[in-house]
Amino acid sequence: MGAGTIGLLAALALRLRGLEVTVFGRTAPPYLNSELIEALGARYLSTAAMPIADGAAKFGPFDLIFEATGASSVVFESMLALAKNGVLVLSSVTGGDRKVEVPADRINLEFVLGNKVMVGTVNANREYFEMGVKDMAHAEAQYAGWLRRLLTHPVRGLENYQQLLDTLTTAKGAIKVYCEVAED
Secondary structure: OOOOHHHHHHHHHHHHOOOOOEEEEOOOOOOHHHHHHHHOOOEEEEOOOOOHHHHHHHHOOEEEEEEOOOOHHHHHHHHHHEEEEEEEEEOOOOOOOOOOOOOHHHHHHHHHHOOOEEEEOOOOOHHHHHHHHHHHHHHHHHOOOOHHHHEEEEEEOHHHHHHHHHHHHHOOOOOEEEEEOOOO
């Protein structure tokens, strides 16, 4: 769930392991993120055109859902899209005071009788960073140039820190804003 930077990298990691992947995002295709998803051989669905419940009915239910949206409503929709013995991984942090109405009894019943699991994740240790480096090497071998396409908004020089901050907060279509501190 989510086609931002974390969702893109999660889709990459899952595809590198040979899994069939469906990514839900808000923006209607075509746009860079949906193109990157499809370049991995994964499926991109816009929730504007196909709600999560409809996508789960057509392509699921899903054995593994990696949620990276920052939207609490998506978490609860994901609970209902999860297959028996499925795992829902929450990686986003929600803010604010949003309230949503959920079918609490149905969710509880399906989680208990369906042997479903939900976990949260936020940090990784050295072993996971090393695994990430290996995945990036494999990604470059299998999907040459894909990772480079994530770097969408370069800013040259540390002295341009204000431009960097402005770009981070206002750039349209940014996946990764970064500072070039030296020539290639």
